[in-house]
Every structure is written in structure tokens, then in C-alpha cells.
Amino acid sequence: KDDVDADSVYSLFMEQDFRYHFQHPYFRLFTAYFVTFCNFLIYAEDPVAHSRSECTIPVIGNDFSFVIMKYLPNAWSLLKVIMWLTGIVVGIIIGKVVFHSYLFNRIFRLKMFHDDRGSWMTSFMSTVLLLFIFSYLYNVLLMIGGDYTRPYHISSYMGVSNSIFMKAAATGTWCGDFFTAWMDWDFPHFVGAIDVKLPGVNQAHVYFKIPKLLKTLEYWHIHISGKWFNYGILFIVILLDLNMWKNQIFYTPYQYGQYVDDFGRIYTVMDQYSLDHANSSTLTFEYRNVTINPETNERYILGDTMMNARY
Structure with missing residues (x-):
């Protein structure tokens, strides 16, 4: 049987003030769907979403390149796998022991992290940080190989184009917005179960069976509360939105293979x-409007795409 969220019992005695109406499901649904519409609009108008240049994102790009891309065809690949696996394990341990248990629980005494609440989100963020650190340690080891290993150094470049990444990011953002819109708010009392059923399954818990030689317990019990499930998705969506916000503030056409x-x-x-041979003089309207592409025997500009957005 699901436990009742005791923290929301206060809403039984709430006055119908601004906070009450602010929590109304109609307002929440409007906000979620309006944000979804804005994300569709931004994706359509954002010139970065159509850029064919290589995507670069601080920290996240390093982690993606470290785990997914740039594998050397020899024993260096084994070393790389060992290092990012070690980074994940160390990140989970530091997130749980240092940040969650010691910093958030014992030092700051934050109720949202009471007991094991929020431990998965904390471990996730610390893992992102540790993978970033281990990627630089891997780069130090690659210096042993000299020029041979130089192209495989880890950086913020992800190895995929901006257009591909923005499609994936936009899809994730839209899914997160729809998850938020489809949450059950139990209006008007907002008293609901802590547990939520995981997507695609008919249960709120996941059990992992491990060998008895390693641990006396037969199962690991992983519990995801409704609030952390909801706000965990929102947190990831916020990260994606911050990346788009960064693109809008620091956007320059040349950096994204545009003019x-x-x-x-x-x-x-x-x-x-x-794009591979671009420089500040060739990636201009003046050059591409008059220069002939030898492969097509037409001006370069005829093969380019004009955006609706203006700079």
C-alpha cells in the first residue's frame, strides 16, 4: 500500500489565496503546455538547431566524449573504459556519502534530502563532475602517446553536429514537459501517495537480485518518491533549457558554421x-555569394539554407 505524503497534509487547511490558485491543476496544465509550445517555437527559430558544425558543451560535452566517442583502436580503449567506469563508481560514492549524507543531511539539514531522499539525483550530479575530472586525467595519460594520441584527447566537442544534439535535446525537453503536464495533482487537497509507478511498468519499486557471495541481502531496494521523480525530470529539462539560453546569449554565426x-x-x-576548411574570410556572405563551388558549378550560397531568424 502506498504511503501518504505527510508534508502535503497542510493543504487540507489552506485558504483559497494566491498559493491555492497557483497550485490549481488548470494553471499547472496551462504552464506546462505553454512551456512546451515555447520550446517548439524556440527550436524552430533557433539558428543553432540548424547548425552543421560540431556541438560543444562545457562539462557535459567532456563526459559524452569521454564515455561515447574517441576510442583508440588498441589498449588505450581498455584504459579509457576502466577510467570512466571508475569515475562513475567514485562519483556515486562521493555523491551519496559526501554530498548527500554529510553535506546536505548533517551540515545543512535539508529536509528534501532527509534519509535517502534525493540520493539518486545527488549521485547523478556528482558522477557528471567526476567524469569531467577523470576525462582530464585521461588526457594527461594520452600525452604519453605524443602526436599519435593527440586527436583522441577529450574536450567539450561531442563529435555530433549541433543540429543532431538539438533534436535530441528538444525531444527530451518536450518529453519532460509532457511528463509534468500529465502528473496527477490530487486537487483540491494535494494529498497523494509518495510512490509513483515507473514509466512502462506497473510498480513503484525496482529490485536487483545480486549474488549472495557479495552481500547477505538478496535485493537492493530502490525507492523513487513522486516529488523527486517529478522534479528530477524538471531538473534535467532545466539543464537543457540553460544550454539553449547559453546559445542565445553567446551566439555568433561564425562559431556555428553560419553567416x-x-x-x-x-x-x-x-x-x-x-565547414572543415572555414575561416573568417570564406565564411561570409560576400564570399559565398560570388564564389563558385567546383563540385556543383554553382555559387556556394545556393547550397546553403537561409533561416527565418535574424542576427
Whole structure:
């Protein structure tokens, strides 16, 4: 039987003030769907979402490149796997013991992290940080290989284009927004079960059976509360939104393989050869509007895509 969320019992005695109406499911549904609409609009208008240049994201890009990309075809690959697996294990341990148990529980005494609440989110964030640190340690070891291993150094470049990453990020953001919109708010008392059933399964708990030689217990009990399930998704969505916000603030066309004409309209370079050999003089409207592409015998600009956005 599901436990009742005791922290929300206070809502039984709430006055119908601003906070009461702010928690109304109609307002929450409107906010969630309005944010979803705004994300669709931003994705359609954001020139970065159409860029064919390589995507670069601080920290997250390093982690992605460390775990997924840039594997050397020899024993270096084994070393890399061992290092990122070690980074994950160390990150989980530090997140649980140092940040969650000691810092958030004993030092700051935050109720949201009481007992084991929020331990998965804390471990996730510390794992991201530790993978970032271990990626630089791996780069130090790669210096032994000299010029041979130089192309495999880990950086914030993810090895995929901005357009591909933005499609994945937008899909994740939309899914997170829809999850938020579809949550059951138990209006008007907001007293509901702590447990929520995991997506695609008919249970709120996951049991892992481990060998008895390693541990006397037969199962690990993983419990995900409704609030942490909801806000965990929102936290990831916020990270994706912050990345899009960063793109809007620090955007320059040349950095993303784009250029502007005299009216400020943005053009995206589509051919990979031009992107690989681009410089500040060739990636301009003046150059691509008059220079002939020897492969197509047409001006370069005819193969580029014009955006609706202006710079």
C-alpha cells in the first residue's frame, strides 16, 4: 500500500489565496503546455538547431566524449573504459556519502534530502563532475602517446553536429514537459501517495537480485518518491533549457558554421568541406555569394539554407 505524503497534509487547511490558485491543476496544465509550445517555437527559430558544425558543451560535452566517442583502436580503449567506469563508481560514492549524507543531511539539514531522499539525483550530479575530472586525467595519460594520441584527447566537442544534439535535446525537453503536464495533482487537497509507478511498468519499486557471495541481502531496494521523480525530470529539462539560453546569449554565426547577409538574415553552411576548411574570410556572405563551388558549378550560397531568424 502506498504511503501518504505527510508534508502535503497542510493543504487540507489552506485558504483559497494566491498559493491555492497557483497550485490549481488548470494553471499547472496551462504552464506546462505553454512551456512546451515555447520550446517548439524556440527550436524552430533557433539558428543553432540548424547548425552543421560540431556541438560543444562545457562539462557535459567532456563526459559524452569521454564515455561515447574517441576510442583508440588498441589498449588505450581498455584504459579509457576502466577510467570512466571508475569515475562513475567514485562519483556515486562521493555523491551519496559526501554530498548527500554529510553535506546536505548533517551540515545543512535539508529536509528534501532527509534519509535517502534525493540520493539518486545527488549521485547523478556528482558522477557528471567526476567524469569531467577523470576525462582530464585521461588526457594527461594520452600525452604519453605524443602526436599519435593527440586527436583522441577529450574536450567539450561531442563529435555530433549541433543540429543532431538539438533534436535530441528538444525531444527530451518536450518529453519532460509532457511528463509534468500529465502528473496527477490530487486537487483540491494535494494529498497523494509518495510512490509513483515507473514509466512502462506497473510498480513503484525496482529490485536487483545480486549474488549472495557479495552481500547477505538478496535485493537492493530502490525507492523513487513522486516529488523527486517529478522534479528530477524538471531538473534535467532545466539543464537543457540553460544550454539553449547559453546559445542565445553567446551566439555568433561564425562559431556555428553560419553567416549573415546585409539584412541580418542567417545562412547555414550545409556542405562539410566548407565547414572543415572555414575561416573568417570564406565564411561570409560576400564570399559565398560570388564564389563558385567546383563540385556543383554553382555559387556556394545556393547550397546553403537561409533561416527565418535574424542576427
